[in-house]
Amino acid sequence: MAQQAAPIELDPVVLYGDRTTTDIDEATASIGIVNERQLAQPIVQDYTDSFRYMANVSTGDWTESGFVVRGINSEGLTPGGLGAPLASFYIDGVQQTVEGTRRGLRGVFDTEQVEVYRGPQSTLTGRAALAGAIYLRTKDPEFARSGAAQLTYGSDNHKQAGLAFGDAINDRIAYRVSGEWSEKDSDLNYPSYARYDRYDDYVTDDYWVARGKVLWLPTENDDTRVILSYARSFDGPTQNDIVGPLWSTGSPGYDARRGDGWGSLLPDYYRSLGLTALPVYQDVRETYVNNLGIEVTHDFNANLRLTAMTGWTKSLTERHSINEGTPGEFMTVDGAFRQELLSQEIRLNYDSGALRWVAGAYAAREKQSSFRNQQLLSYDESRNAATIRNYALFGEASYEFAPNWRVIGGARLDYIQQDQSAWVRSDGVVGSDTDTDFSDRVFIPKLGVEYSFGANQSVALIYQEGYRPGGSAIYVADGSQYEYDPEKTRNLELAWRGRFMQDRLRLGANVFYQEWTDQQVELRRDPLDWQSSYIANAGKSKSYGAEFELAYAATDMLDLTASVGLLHTKFTDFRAGPDDFTGLPFPSAPKSNISLGFAWGDVTGPFVNGHISAQSSTISRLESYVPDPVTLGGHGLVDLAAGYAWEEAKLTAYATNLFDKEYFTYDYGPGVMATLGDRREVGIRLDYQF
Structure with missing residues (x-):
């Protein structure tokens, strides 16, 4: 009798x-998911590249955004603002x-999966996440020896290397260590x-990470x-800002892809003041991050599990004007942002089939501080500090x-407290020295119903609310205090799985x-003065849309993926000072947006991977005294990789943004200044498993 062929199935998703x-x-x-097979391709070089596979998910419009x-935006419309962001990012918890x-x-070498959760997550996660959350999981240790090495070379002198190794110390303890380094020249x-x-x-885009993980089975x-x-990383991305024909006469x-707008292309207004260059306005920013995580799970029985997640992260971003430290330069800026976040989440999960529940407690303390020293026409100094405490039951x-x-029911009881101080001095004269505090409590509900039908289909209707705390802030220009209201949402969602x-086929x-x-929005009373920034509340706004995602194992060698995102957004009532943004969509x-991908090939032999993504037009940022933001045209991108795999090695040629x-x-214009999207890169990668 002939042997029956094994059925073709999709790989399981955990x-x-x-x-x-x-x-x-x-x-x-x-949930948008990019798995290990997709992450292993050079057309996904960092975790933000995985967004092109997902519906209604994208990168921020600038380096200084989420x-x-x-x-x-994960930071809301308040870039880098104090307090809780609208969406959270978790690395190994x-x-x-x-x-x-x-x-x-940034890089995804030795990464197992990237998950993006769209919409409010407040009843299921540590920090209340009004807009969503990202979970990035790197490979855990295993009780078997394994390792991986990776080398990449591409356009603009792009060099990347990765190395990982893991083994068992004994039958109770295993470890895995990994590292990645990348460097690339700007083409501006x-x-x-x-x-x-x-x-x-x-002009050098570089990053590195060193990571270690230990798995212990104490019983x-x-x-x-x-x-x-534990991981320590460094990230120094380049800026992709270029000046247009209306930036200055020259x-x-x-x-021409000129990025030195504050150098020889200085705007005419400043030239009229007798200046020839203002590199003080061109920052070089580099960030160091330390991450420490302790994840403990304990199964009391087959139905009940305890999980305790302790996380500590500390980031230091150094900022210097490009001319700071150069002999003879006196108009300079130096400064830094320091942020430290300690969080503890404890939860119980119960699943008996008919009844499933999760109950948790969360506590976090975040400390933020920054300083800025600027020498221009005056010597200006500023110091800011804040402590945010957050406690929740969910x-x-x-x-x-x-x-x-x-029937589905959930809730969150959340308390947040913010203490903030700001100090500004100009030419030795203190302009403001202010302390302020704010606290708030909120109850966030969730209610829904789910129906399963057929062999593998279900539909659910969920109502849930979202919340972002308000606050008390300091207007840096004169030291005055002001308050802004909490940001709240009501979300109704229909979900289908099959x-x-x-x-x-999974749909x-x-x-x-x-x-x-x-909705909280950061604006400036004076567009040219960062000290005039303040947070305004948009009275009313709305958004609605849909996400459709598909994974299909067409043959034993061909996998197909697709996603479609539809979205409509609108400020229905938003007036702030001289600005009226009513009727505008969100920036x-x-x-x-649409995504189509395929992966053809076997474990060994030739293979080809391709991906097409496209999105429609958007408007640029909301900015004071700009009632009609610039419309950014839609675009489509094609990524392609092909190569040959052996049992332990794989050689891949690739092109991102092929055309x-x-x-x-x-x-900001139009025709004044713009941020350029990623350009084409062509290269080759060698992977080795051992």
Whole structure:
């Protein structure tokens, strides 16, 4: 009798970020996932590249911003603002600071999975996440010797190397260590900056990370599991800002890709004051991040599990004007941002089939401080510090009250306290020295119903609320205090999950409608003065849309993926001082985006991987005295990789942005200044497993 061929099935997907389940088919949240096979391809070089596979997820419009989920930046519309961001970033369970999210761990070598949770996550996660959360999981230790090495060379002298090794110390303890380093030259032009000592740092995009993880099974029956992780990283990304034809009389336009706008291309206004260059306005920023995590799980029995996650992270971002430290330069800036976050989450999970619940407690303390010393027409000094304490009880339960029907209920009780101080001195005269504090308590509910039908399908309708605390802030220009209100949302979401064709096809869809009250937006009373920044509340706004995602094992050698995101956003009532943004969509919120990907090949032999992503137009940032923000055109990108795999090695040639599509992620103008999206890169990579 002929042997029957093994059935073609999708690889199983295990969730790390969902607090109620590890099975993607049981999750009701809208989740975008990029797995280990996709992350291993050179067309995904850092975790933000994985967003191109997902619906309604994208990178921020600038280096100094977070990621975007459903048209909302993870920092909200208050870049780097005090307090809780709208979406959180977790690395191996460790919650990251704002600066650590912007410039921390970047590469995905030795990474197992990236998960993006879209929409409010407040009843299921440590920090209340109004917009969503990202969970990045690196490879855990195993009780077997294994290792990996990786070398990459590409356009603009891009060099990357990675090395990982793991083994068992004994039958109770295993470890894994890994490291990655990358360096790449900017392809923009900065001829008038070349004479400054920090020029090489400014035009070199580089990062590195060193990480160690230990797995300990302290009991003979393996019902307790402890993972200790530590990582230190450095990230010094380049800026992709270029000046346009209206920047100054001497500007040659965007095609010249000139980034030295504060050098020889100084705007005419400053030249009229007798100045020839103002490199004081051109920052070089580099960030160091330390992450320490202790994850303990204990199974009391088959139904009840205890999880305790302790996280500590500390980020230091150094900022210097490009000319700081160069002999003879006196108009300079130096400064730093320090952020330290200690968090503790404890939760219980219970699952008896009919009844599933999770209950948890969360506590965190974050310390932020910064300083800035600027020598221009005057010598200005500023010091800012803040301490944020957050305590919460959260939980969610799901109960099968009738065959195939489940009711879902959840809640969060949250308390936050902020203490802030600001000090400003100009030419030795103290302009402001102010302390302020703010505290708030809030109850956040969630309610839903789920119905399972057929063999592998379910549909759920969920209502949940989102919350971001308000605060008391200091207007740096004159030291005055002001308060801004909490940001709140009400979200109604319909989720559907299905498996078909003997588990070869997995489909998921989420449709949502979200109303916003008092959305927090940072504006400037004087567009040219950072000290005039303040936070305003947009009275009313709304967003609605959908995500559709597909994974299909077409043959034993061909896997297909696809996603479609639809989005509509609008400020329905937003007036602040002289600005009226009513009727505008949210910035960086495309109405549609689409992704198509394929992976062809066997474990050994030739292989080809490709990916196409496209998004529609968006508007640029909301800025004071700019009632009609610039519209950024839509764009499409093609990535392609092909190579040959042996049992232990793999050689890959790749191209990202294959057709070198030029697109902007930000435009202040039009025709004045823009941030250029990633350009084409062509290269080769060698992977070796041992």
